[in-house]
Amino acid sequence: MRTKHRCSRLAPALLILLSGLVVPFAEEADRPGLFAVTVRQLPTTLAKSVSHVAISKVETRFEIGDVPLPIERPLDELEGWDITGLDFVGQTPSGKYIVIAGEFDLNGSQRYGAMMLPISHPEKASFWTQSGVTAIRTLSTEDTYEIGAMLHANTDHPPQMLCIDPSTSLSRNVSLSEWNFVASDERIHVGSVVAIARPGMEQTPYPFVPPKDMLAETVAMALLRNDAKRVLLQRTSPATTDKKLHYFEYFKKTEAWKEYTAKGDASRSVVVMPWLCTRVGWTYPESDRFGPKFTGEWIFRNLETGSSDSFPFLLNAKSDLLASDTDMLYVRVRSALYEVPRRGDEFADRPERDWRTVVINEEMDNLRMLFWTAPASPKPVR
């Protein structure tokens, strides 16, 4: 596999820029296509895990006559970085940027920061960092400053917050309470004050709190999604009281809350818009050592329609859901990526008959995210 460590080019710049570092990578634009974000764990003796995060072009299938054939070949790695303590991989609310945050190894120097990749031109990645940054997330906002950075230089000073415009890499100071508009990947502590579980945020009430009767047994929640229409929370502690996951959804337009559940006391959730997908999992006496038992069943709920209906979808237990659009779901099973077409209100569940192989490649085992570079209409991704 071709691996590039573009960050080594940053060394001279690092010597003269102490904060607000922005380094664009100017490359020729590649043709539009399907791209993959892969995260591969590297062997290390460090206490923190080190991941190789790569952006790769996925060569989709080719055809001989009318016969489509999957490609079996290495992915073409466009960019790759070794990141210590990978903290966040996500997409901005506008759908225009991929954000990867963690400690980047920049020519021997570890810097926490964010790599920002324009969906339309992923080869034009830019890196943003500043001293004291401890967390980076995307924000639920219609503003162009759609990335938030938490700064917490030391415990003697309260944290500060910046927001960043990925199109210009400019940043500006904002009130710490703006962190309450993080779009996903946050934990919320339920105590006398319901607040995001980060140092310095304890007395900053979270604005989207389910009614007390819904929260009766809840100690902690995970923020799955905060977008223009909704806030979706999942109870994480206690994980289950009735062998079910509990979800709390807030509809911003009607200001109403709704609670629903999905089976499994070790189930996992992922939002692949418009779907809330629950991977059904169960604990057993040795699951702490060997991991939960995933049955292969996924339960789908359409967040856009607000329908209370959910439907099961059976996949291989070693599979993952990557992306969706109106008519298609993209599923990884071991090293293969498949297109799963929609059939009526559900998805086609006969792999041998209905699924199409996009690519077969060992690196697919590490697939974290898919995106398309069609500039006019970037497809929604997870």
Added chain:
Amino acid sequence: MVLTLPIETRAPENTELRVVRLNGQPSDQTTMETVTSVSCAYCGFVRLSPRGDCVVLLGEFFREEQWLYAFGFLNTSQPENLQWYETEYPIDARFLVSTKIPTLAVLRRSAMDPKSEFHLSLIDANSKVERKADLKEWVDADRQEFLDIRDGRLSFAGTMIPGVPLPCAPPAPMLLGVSFGALLAKTESDMFIGLAFQQNRYERYIGFNKDKSEWTQYRFGPVKGDKYVSKVLAPWICYQIGWDYPEADIYGPARTGEWILRNFHNGEETSVYLDPDSDIYWTDGIHFIGRAGERLVSFRVDPAKGPAVVDAKPPFTAENLPYTRCMFFGPETKSVAVSAKEEGEESEVLPKQAVLERGFK
């Protein structure tokens, strides 16, 4: 009746039973050759004889608008020569452990009357001659049987030979407090029995060595996991650990990948971690060959050194190994495996030399 196959009329939902052999020396150039292949509606039955000299499989065929069953007998020294023997539908079939010539004991019952009595017959795997036998000869079959205590003696439970006592009785103190039991493994020389104070939880293990006429109480404790399965690869009994959870009846138990191996000949115990989807096919007592996912693996056990470690370099990797049911070594550097798989799938086998030279160094 010995049949000449393939039978032309193919059954719906065909499965291909294939016997394959590796050619050449162990290397990347090793090739695989199908020596026998037949399509049938597979009955899920493959058995290796206790001495490793014969494999029997059961095929189900559809001919002239009726179902037909046939045992396929394979002499492991001549794997090309798979001979089919038509049979009435069998309830069960097992090899006898005491006979020098591989002998298959076949249990049948009237299909019209499921409450009718069982009938036993014995098929000589070499001559394919079948003769009727007394049902009590089922005692000699290499199968696991539930036991209970009757008149102070361990006796067979269940519906086939209920009340028939074990041919040799353990000393009374070994049975103190025991309510149930199970004959877990049987070879020409050994019997391995689990004893339970409560149903389905064996807490005491005893064994009988025929050569020494000696009963032994082992120090084995209960096997962990409430949904484990066991497989006998003499002199070892291999437990694939599994646990129950609310949907285990639909999706199967939660397998951890751990196997507990107990030697019922000398009382040693060890373990190995393979893969939640795994199997163990063959042992010579020290070396093992198994499957971890789609990877063929080998390992060597030395209970004094703790859990076994899978060899870093497997004999070779192969696709579709999960379809393999049984492995054995054939004649001189040629090896065969009997696989049952859907039509169009490949199967895989390994040569003994390949394992010994590549996997067990």
